Amino acid sequence: MSLAASLAGELEALFPDALITDRAGCLVYGYDNSRRQAMPDAVVFPQRHEQVVALVQACLRERTPLIARGRGTNTTGATVPVAGGVVASFERMNRILRIDTANRFAVVEPGVLNGDLQAALKPLGFFWPPDPTSSPYCSIGGNLACNSAGPRAVKYGSPRENTLGLRAVAGTGEEFRAGYYTSKGATGYDLTRLLIGAEGTLALITEATLKLTPLAPAKRVLRATYADIESAAAAVSRIMAQPVTPCALEFLDDEALRLARRHAGEIIPVAGAMLLIEVDGETDFLPAAVDAVARAAAGDGLLEWRAAADAAEVEQLWAARKALSPALRSIAPMKINEDVVVPVSRLPELIGGLKRISHKYAIPIVNFGHAGNGNIHVNLLYRPEDPAQAAAAPDCLAAVFDLVLALDGTLSGEHGIGLVKREFLPRALDPVTLALMQRIKAQFDPAGILNPGKLLPDGGTAHA
Template sequence: MTGVTESAWITPRMAAMNDLPPSLARCLADLLGDGWLTDADALRRYGEDNSRRHALPAAVALPRTVEDVQMIVRACAQHGVPVVARGAGTSSTGAVIPYAGGVMIGFERMTRILQIAPEDRYAVVEAGVINGDLQQALQAHGLFWPPDPASADVSTIGGNLACNAGGPMAVKYGASRDNVLALTAVTGKGDVIHCGSLTTKDATGYDLTHLLVGSEGTLAIIVEATLRLLPRPPHRASLRALYRDVASAAAAVARIMQQPVAPSMLEFMDHACIRLAREVGGADLPDAGALLMIEVDGEAETLPHALEALNRAADGAGVIAIDEAPDEDSREKLWAARKSLSPALRTIAKGKINEDVVVPVSRIPALVAGVEAMASEFDLTIVAFGHAGNGNLHVNLLFDPDNADESARARAALPRLFALTLSLGGTLSGEHGIGVAKRDFMADAFDAATLDTMRAIKHALDPHGILNPGKVLPP
């Protein structure tokens, strides 16, 4: 795979958009008032995300209404100015970096929960609502929205939908795409479209709702969402299964997912992750080659039977011990340590490439074996953990960015990881999205005809090519 610079797919018309046309700047300043930001600090803050990439927009727009977003996009379309929609900036793929300059739309003024309908189990929210704030509001109704990414306390619903965020509970309840009923969005022409319905069954017309989820703001800007809610499970119980090596744990995952009792969470940690969870996260964990965190939820009367079934499936060759969490405090500490793993990796190495590849569950053993072989071949520390019940592992290639040879080996290992994943019938991303980090590998995942169809869809919804240019689709 030949490398392509992250700014390679910027048209000449977009190349100089760090300075906006004066008429456009005046128009949007008049429309937004103090929601039109051009100071250096604002441009810097909105020009970076969790991927540690950065580029400056020409200005930041903070709309309050759907009509504001529509006016911003229409004005930018008339001048051929790029528009990037941004939630909380938690993307790890550079999905919201404004490489083409232009206008960055932030949603911190569109944070209203417009409706909660407990009887029909849906909520209507603006794009800037924080996932964690929504969950708090739903508690009084005994409901929850299933997507629970590690960034839930700070990430927005719009951002979750843009990259089809998942989290540990996706193994039972699905990711964002599985839990949205309808959307209101603004296309690249500045048209407001409404797709989906208030019902969980809908065979009417094209499914634009699920098309927009995961499109990373390249097709339309999501401004409102109608979310599918579920009753909050009354009880939870957890198992901790320790294994001699990662192959034994990976084989146990396949057994667990082949039996009828669905875990509500099934997380995998390799040896390095166990050490981090113990030393950095404070988890009470013994030394082991790998670990599975297994959770089940439901009625108190059914939990013992579910735990017994999962215990039987988790048992097998290579198991060291299987223990039930003795109390809720122990359970919370274990899951908190799991959620702290990604930032804790910075204590091992200053540089990391964090990928979220997915394979069919039965092929997790082959993926894990391949990753171990890569670590040996490239002489790198590679740490793997994640949502094993979906076959979705976070494979972290760790390196010292100040060491040119080590950095080169990490970059060389990345295409091998993707090639291994695709050879196992997998896919490039389970929940982080593509952004620019994986854009150039899309041609390995899809044939030319399929990519041309994707480009045709983008052109239909974004004919001027102004929405988040250079992301998702390769040049």
Template sequence: MTHALPAALDAELSSLLGADGWRTDAAARRAHGEDDSRQWALPDAVAVPRDPGQVVAIVRACRAHRVPLVARGAGTGTAAAAVPFAGGVVVSFARMDRILDIRPGDRCAVVEPGVLNGDLQQALQPHGLFWPPDPSSAERCTIGGNLACNAGGPRAVKYGATRDNVLGLVAVTGAGELIRCGGPWTKDATGYDLTHLIVGSEGTLALVVEATLRLAPRPQAQAGLRMFYRDAAAAAAAVSRLMRQPQVPAMLEFMDASAIALLRRNGTEVPEAGAMLLVEADGDHETLPYALQALADAAAGEGLLSLDVAADGAARDRLWAARRALSPALRSIAPGKINEDVVVPVSRIPDLVAAMEALSAESALPIVVFGHAGNGNLHVNIMYRPDDAGENARAHAALPRLFECVLALEGTLSGEHGIGVAKRDWMARAFDAPTLAAMRAVKSALDPDGILNPGKVLPPL
């Protein structure tokens, strides 16, 4: 459903942005109406600004006419946060894609939101630096999108997610005001921390037009371990031991028994086991062997079946091949997938896995669990055939059971995908009324007319 734009707004933004920056044709609107959630809705127009001044003008014009605005990067999100369900204007940052400054001495980079994560990593290589967030879509997702949903990835266990790696922002609020928060420093006790408030807000508080990112030194060397355990409880106990000792793993990934069985059925050479952990250490050439030994010692214990070491690049590639093969292998089970990125305390991982095994049996559907064990951030994949009415109904009935389980285990709804609309209605279960009221007050302060990404994140009153 679309809504006719006010003629005055159409004329104003057409004059401001030109024919290539103000698109109302059907093709452009359709191309900017969906993301990887597989949901879609047509916007009334697409604005493609070139600079922060144009973003300010777009927001002010839309506010004057009470027209909704939805910010968009590359559309790789899975929670429908970039889908313009209320129509209005999609603001694409495709032309604001410049790396403005790389400051090795300050270990930071200043970028526009349309820069691709992968392009930034390439630009940082000659400086011996990298930006830690590494979502699976890193080659095609934008920094702005990473900021919107607080993207993570396997490296988050050591280096943190996006919010931990942003030093400052320039953003345009829903009132059309350009605000600056944070900067090229790592310590700050000056006023409210608006930077980290805006990161993860999914475009509901402000439109980011510039970000100062914290960079990390690129490690000289990496090595990996692969461990198989009798069951998920033994693997979770090993995760706790790994995270208690001083050597923080660079990556720590978990696969449950169903994931291992899936790999075996698809030709990957892994033994039968109840759970698997993949661990990576990084550092310099001199200290890496000691770090690897410390991780191996922590991994050893009750329930360990076997442990493999991969010290060189080729061996590491073979070790991680199973993890890379897992997502494509899921399609061999069924064409439909509900993938939720829930988080539970590390000690409750066995409870979550056991609950998902029971839910799988009860719903007569395959459920595969794997993910970032060091953070307790697991991807629960409910597999089904969309063209089978019974499976479709059972899969979508299983989803609230998953969320109920996660909240009962003192967990949270999303570790890196965000809320969007996919999990919006569960926010009232995840937070009490006073906490949600505080969130709504923040939203009202920064977006007084509610034009920024309406209907996302916060449930309706």
């Protein structure tokens, strides 16, 4: 589609120095880390809440699709403008508006980078718990859109547990505030949690009030290596069943270890699987906490248990873990990257089932991720240029999802549904639940202009 002349004129007036309409410029904002791509008709760069209100109202009048975008790190195609229209990039709304340590909250605009917020909070003795692998370059707005969490979620929770309130603009063009500046509140429906994870299909977030957590005075990084992945998965269940909750509990299978070793060298062991564990807390409490986790980690298949010797080793271990996803992308540029979740006690069944699926379809599967809350990144390293793998990939992926759902799991922990998983949503949700979601969408965005073609399986596109 192309922009109506009236809308083009409004955009020029609203964004005199912040509008792109040429094809080359628009192309840059037509893709994300899913490797999916589509061409928007225009890209705008809001800098104020009032601009966003006017933008939504203008797009609504012309029934033009409007897609909110952060930094494009999403892996499910959630920001790909499949119906054309206008992409609103929030990269210039990047101010930290307020930090209130006495009441433990910060107010930020959606374009603030996660890493920049953490850097501003650290000297004050606080942090915002969500820390995705892409934290140096992903935005808070993107974190909220997909409820992206990262390793610390096992102890401290996801964005839903760490966001007090939001300012937003619905697809009706109406502006509103949801939530509180307090840590408790029971006044009506919780629209804050509803918008988080909605992938920009209900409203555009223009401001977020984030719940802050004090930095722990001490932490220890530990590693446990196992003879096989089943032993490591069983150890995760034991660790999470005892009273001391690690602030991070990461799982790497044998192939992930091989790739990490290529990046970090001999600090990464040769083993069937490894757990990377971080325990934090008061200095006096830490030895007892480490001992409790060590006792739970011990068991059949344990090869080695050790603590990182110094800060340099800690940095190397985490750098190797965070390098895994880009390393896999270099091996298989079109890999399928899923972030399924199962109850922690069922991790051994998940890992065993994934091995069988990999063997059945002759597609390598590499597994790593946030095992402490059952969130495993399942990477199907298929090559579309291989006819056999290209033919097997859809059935292989469907088998992965069937396994996850059979284990009482869910299709996504933090990547969202976006474009690439929406066809599978009816497998995970019953028809009544899906119908209620559609009605909620219709209340917030009756014309269907906000991020059409995403999340809900029959979301459709904006009206012509």
